[in-house]
Amino acid sequence: METSRITILGCGSMGTNLMLGLLRRGSSTFRYSAHVNSSASAERLQKDLAGVDSTVKDRVSVSSGNGKLCEAVTGADVVLLGVPPTQLGTLLGCEGLVAELKGKIIVSMLAGVAISQIEDALVSRGFAKQDFHVARIIPTLGAGKGDSVTLLAEAGGEHMEKVKGFLSQIGAIVPVPESLMNSATAVMAAVHALAIVAVDAVTDASVAAGVPRSVAASIAAESLRSGSGLMSGNGAERMTPEQVKAGMSTPGGITLNALVSLDAKTRPGISSAVREAIEYTKKMND
Template sequence: MTGSSDKTLKIAILGCGYMGTALLDGWLQRSKHTFTAHVKSQASHDRLQQSVSTHSDRVTVSHGDDKTAQAAKDADIILLGILPGELSAFLKTPGLVQELKGKVVVSMLAGVPTSQLQQELASQSSGEDWKVARIIPTIGSRIGESVTLVADPEALPEHFKLIDEAFSSIGSVQHVPEAQMDAATAIGAAVHALAIVATDSVTDASVASGVPRATAQALTAACLKSAGALFNQGGMTPESMKAAMSTPSGITLNALVSLDSTVRAGIASATRGAIDYARSMND
């Protein structure tokens, strides 16, 4: 799902670290939403305040435990960007759970199922019909290219429309069954890792062969983007792209043969390892 909306939301990001900042950057460029960004320390506060200084009319930056509940006040959507192991203690912050009532609480905590968030909230305030969701965005949100995974329950609650609306303005939204969320998260992480290693390796090898670094990196990045678009929008599969580009004695085919003998097993192993790791995070 992609697109944007003219509706203005108020979004609070509690634990606005690297991912929260990437989301904030993307939204500030591509939406009319207003924000509260809450961080732990004065140093983080000052850095974030400086980075959003040109949007000071739309962003309020705060820090410290005594300001956490206030940061969530009046928000339509509250993003939890803390570390997974901090969830239980974080929800005990004075006044916070009270401010979460009736609002859409969105977890970005890798490895933490929606049911755990529900249980933690219920332990702080029973009898509430909590509006919760679990997502994993990507750092591409900074440039409007996030692939935001949304964990779907068996029956989709009404408030998920608000989540789709918010995140579709900074990239695509992919709904995934809750049971597959850890695997999907790991796949995204593995692909990003592969892109980093591939870009770095191709660039270094190109420079060693006499190509200017800026040229090599720009070409590598453009080709990765083109290949991704052909898979995602052009209707091609790896097999059809291979067939289309593999002319007899061709450069692409020779590169594929070399990669098959040296790299394919490593990619498969890294992907399966990432999935196993993601599934074990909350054991």
């Protein structure tokens, strides 16, 4: 892969995890620049990097404040936007930044913000649309462990192969039509919310029945991973929910009884939560 330097503008929880994943699993030829808004955020980021091997950590430079913004971008092949969506205009308004972004691959992690919106914001600073190569992704916190599920808006251009190249280092890539990115983002968020609630509820119920909390939490989380693993991937080994259900539902069995109860009490709530998440995502940046 040709990319040698990746800059991340805005290293909150998601940006930090993505960078840590790339550091641990990306090419040893990669170099990184991480830029944050304040010195306090820079100190927090340095602490997060403390657990990374020193030979790897040396490939990262951390900076903060508007005065260092253009410097962080200079020399980068890829620039990831990790600021909150509401701060996009402020970020691009920093003196000299858009000029530095010219010719680079810009990868947005801004939920609810379309590629066209970013292109319009860049063009409004006096540049042409063809001066920039914009991609749009939504990773997950699993990126830090190389286990992200990263949504990638389908778009043309040779730059997409470079984007796929480094994203493949942090987990699975799910290509999604740009028109469906908001809905896909909401679905992914809802599934994570469901997993959190499910593991938490199962753990509490198990503890109430006498199972130690650490044991219950481990059983819940690992069982969720095992079950979802049967339905993930590609090819003949991938099972549908119906196939998993049939395989685990012996007559009069525990799993089948649990499914009957969940179908009656929980399924409508899950469907409602997903639909509400989709509607919320569509409106969040109006």
